[in-house]
Amino acid sequence: MTITPLMPVYPRCDVRPVRGEGAYLIGERGERYLDFASGIAVNLLGHGHPVLVKAIAEQAATLMHVSNLYGSPQGEKVAKRLVDLTFADTVFFTNSGAEAVECAIKTARRYHYVNGQPERHRIISFANAFHGRTLGTISATNQPKMRDGFEPLLPGFDVVPFNDLAAAEAAIGPDAAGFLIEPIQGEGGILPATPEFLTGLRKLADEHGMLLILDEVQCGYARTGTFFAYEQYGITPDIMAVAKGIGGGFPLGACLATEEAAKGMVIGTHGSTYGGNPLAMAAANAVLDVVANDEFLANVRQTGERLRQALEQLLPNHDHLFESVRGMGLMLGVKLKSDSRAFVAHLRDKHGLLTVAAGDNVVRVLPPLNIEESHIAEFIEKLSAGARDYSPAAA
């Protein structure tokens, strides 16, 4: 037998973390890494944050799980907080981002169904998008590496170019249900939607009776310096998928919707055994306690600005390697002139710095949102040393 007990679907590297302390991960042999990957934008408070740890430990000892057949004081509280903080009127809790997007797609289809237009089932999504790994969510991307061998996929999806409003408009037919878009593509390479594009989609959706579905699984939850990225575009969605940061490391996702968009989601139409259980809600509540205030968000914007400035200063010193920096808040991407995966591996193996590769040869910089000046200095030092002793050809 050559297959590993852990199904070998990930290109796992030699970093084998066993402990975390704030912005650092500690490996099996005691080696330390500066973690500017944060579990891919999940550990927004870093590792072992006392507020989150205490909330989870206390809730685990009190009540870990009950079914959704019972009333949920814990879920009602978190849902109410999210409703108060966002465009939404109602929230469905899931265990992951893909499930949150699935719920969003189902909500959109049900909306048209209860409106007496069941033929309006088609979702328009965008090239290089990432919405998760379920059959539904891989149907909403055009990336062959995710789709190959899993066909036939779900019918009812059109993928059109990102940031091309004319192409999006041209794809609208009588069966169009909505647009599904990441305001800032994460896996695709930290690519923000242009303001004209996102506001244009909002306008098209309104004109054609379609729903605007945002996937803020990666860019949401304070990552860009506002609670959600849509706030910076001056629009609101009808439905939004959230996950990653929402549990600070505890598996949790959520589908948020307006009352109008959620009008088809009545008793019996959807469900989840674990979704929003008391333990998950304790984690969510603790994360909200820390991040959902103006002071924390202003700090993310300031820290993001300092990190971006430091990167912009560094980049010209290595212009054989670096092309540009892009992104918002603490969701930053450094575009390379060569393979970003090789450089991410170099930073990790030779300099103890963790980042994440993304599409378009981008190195994703996704630190915990509560990093300090000293972490930025250490990051820039490691990145600069990494750029100095790196030769793309040898990698």
Ligand SMILES: *Cc1c(COP(=O)(O)O)cnc(C)c1O
């Ligand atoms: C990570 C991600 C998902 C999928 O989340 P999972 O928890 O892995 O299912 C969906 N959309 C975006 C934008 C993501 O970054």
